[in-house]
Amino acid sequence: xxxxxxxxxxxxxxxxxxxxxxxxxxxxxxxxxxxxxxxxxxxxxxxxxxxxxxxxxxxxxxxxxxxxxxxxxxxxxxxxxxxxxxxxxxxxxxxxxxxxxxxxxxxxxxxxxxxxxxxxxxxxxxxxxxxxxxxxxxxxxxxxx
Numbered sequence: 001x002x003x004x005x006x007x008x009x010x011x012x013x014x015x016x017x018x019x020x021x022x023x024x025x026x027x028x029x030x031x032x033x034x035x036x037x038x039x040x041x042x043x044x045x046x047x048x049x050x051x052x053x054x055x056x057x058x059x060x061x062x063x064x065x066x067x068x069x070x071x072x073x074x075x076x077x078x079x080x081x082x083x084x085x086x087x088x089x090x091x092x093x094x095x096x097x098x099x100x101x102x103x104x105x106x107x108x109x110x111x112x113x114x115x116x117x118x119x120x121x122x123x124x125x126x127x128x129x130x131x132x133x134x135x136x137x138x139x140x141x142x143x144x145x
Contacts, residue, residue: 002134006127012115014127016134018108022141024079024099027106030141031082031097040136042069049076055084065089086112091122110134 005015020027030036037044042057053073061067065088074094075083083096093114100107112130115123 002131002138004127004131011117011120011123013111013113014115014123014130015112016110016130018110018134018138019102019105020108020138020141021105024101024106026141026144027099027108028079028082030137030144032076036140036144040140041133049073049078049082051075088122091115091119093126 001019003017005017006013030040032047032049034044034047037047037057042059044055044057046053046055048055051073055071055073057069057071059067059069068088070085070087072085072087073083074085075081075096079099081096081098083094086093086095093112096109096111096113098109098111100109110130112126115126
């Protein structure tokens, strides 16, 4: 289940929460395996968990955007936390996933921070995108072994 926890008045950070009936190892794999990332997020090139590693996500270009998200790994704590810079044009933000084991599986928090006041359109687009991709993550975990 995906829940948008972003406050209505919020324009700098998006916050989503998921409760999965899957172990943290399985959720972590969906967040870090390039073939699985391509299924729910975007195809990724150069993805490594080492801090400082540059990598990029690629999708279909559209007017005003070449379809590339440039990233740099900030932090990776196996099955606990994953954080990286997410740069599109002049939008330089940070995406952080935090995994917490629960009695039934895993609680996943996704926080996307760093939107400037003049980036309301980017904020709205990211909110829409994470909801869509978050549902794909839910679906992927439901069918993946």
